[in-house]
Amino acid sequence: MKKILLSALLLTTLFGCKKESGEKATSSSEKTGQIAAFQPEMEESAVIYEVNIRQYSPEGTFNAFTKDIPQLKELGVKILWVMPVFPISQTKRKATGGDDSKFASEMPAAEQSKYLGSYYAVSDFTKVNPEFGKIEDFRKMVKTAHENGIYVILDWVPNHTGWDHVWIKQHPEYYTHNDKGEIIDPINPETGKAWGWDDVADLNYDNKGLRAEMTADMMYWIKDENIDGFRCDVASNVPNDFWQDAVSQLRKQKNIFMLAEAWQPELMKGNLFDMCYSWDAHHTMNDIAQGKKNVADWDKLIVAISKKYATDDILMNFVDTHDENSWNGTMKSRLGNAEETMTALSYLIPGMPLIYSGDEYGLNHSLKFFEKDSIPKTKGKHWEWRAKLGKLKNENPALNGGKKKAAYTRIATSDDAKILAFERSNENNKVIYLANMTNALQLAKADIQGNYLDYMSGKKMTFVKDQKISLKPWQYYILVKE
Secondary structure, three states: OOOOOOOHHHHOOOOOOOOOOOOOOOOHHHHOOOOOOOOOHHHHHOEEEEEOHHHHOOOOOHHHHHOOHHHHHHHOEEEEEEOOOOOEOOOOOEEEOHHHOEEHHHOOHHHHHHEOOOOOOEOOOOOOOOOOOOHHHHHHHHHHHHHOOOEEEEEEOOOEEEOOOHHHHHOHHHEOEOOOOOEOOOEOOOOOOEOOOOOEEEEOOOOHHHHHHHHHHHHHHHHOOOOOEEEEOOHHHOOHHHHHHHHHHHHHHOOOEEEEOOOOHHHHOOOOOOEEEOHHHHHHHHHHHOOOOOHHHHHHHHHHHHHHOOOOOEEEEOOOOHHHHHHHOOHHHHHHHHHHHHHHHHHHOOOEEEEEOOHHHOOOOOOOOOEOOOOOOOOOHHHHHHHHHHHHHHHOHHHOOOOOOOEEEEOOEOOOOOEEEEEEEEOOEEEEEEEEOOOOOEEEEEOOOEEEEEOOOOEEEEEOOOOEEEEOOOOEEEEEEO
């Protein structure tokens, strides 16, 4: 059988001066640990971790999370994405979402205090939410991460603010208005109708003052709080020329890492964002797990991605995020028995794998979004196999997934609609992913020969030509060439 080289070169494109604040510190060196400046090489082997401070612990504080930062190294984490830390608007504070969306003020008076609102309804971009602690606690978190070799990026919300943000009164010209002169919530540009995000007010980037103020607020966190970049919410809803100006200024201050919650390739051109979301891969993994698509669809996706993105573009591979967990269901509900298979796949393909708070502990419930909840905190099999995957990602150059990706080569099998096999390679380093992508037993052949280590079990395996391999439903191997 012959290896199908889906153009290794082609496929490696995938997944190939701020205002004074009363909380501001006087010296970066006093509040942050020492860490080398962020370099692109870090992106090759990094695992990124999204922390939901509110739900990470029963306390829901910076300090409660900070004490666990050192153990994140066991999972291969090199970048920490912190969900928005800013104060949340009281005006139009959300209590529920979806079709039955309600504000806290519409709920029974005795219950209103439990509705904490959305992290993305920001009332001040230069302060921290007292729910999480003080600015000194935030600084301790950043310092601890840096001391453990982990970079910190802050979730930024450039598209809108909460309804009691200071700009609403002081700079109403920063916002989008309707024909009556009223500030409106964000509009879907494709439909011309509201998204339904009625707890936030839409910002108008035609206003130069807004652009300057937003850039200055971002610079504050880079310069004065020594964070290492941003994850930018709905980045594609903000004009690209704003990013061209703002990111350029930020990068002059220090080397930073920029993640866009978007898929558009143009956001990664010209040294703007380093990484975007791999939405198509995420949805395809869900669909394969649910029997709606098969491996042939995966192969088509790989080709499509190789054409869409440049060789130095980076995609974030994810099976879970805060949005997916809270609004679209748990990994178990979406992936079923394929949960581990797809999670492993997210580490093996080019790009950067994501862990969302709680996944390392086997989180299996949808976290509440507008009120207090908590993740499980007992280490078990989920921690152990994520730690193994993280170690392989960190240490084996065959899994490099940044701007200089290792090659991705499809391996032919006896049934390429049901069995996924591919090789990642970088010079003498080779890793193979072999998986049954169905819920039925498969007896298959794959063009794999030689001696390998079954990485997850630690057992040695030898493959010969035309060997039949029995694969249980959703069984997968990660084979490291000896």
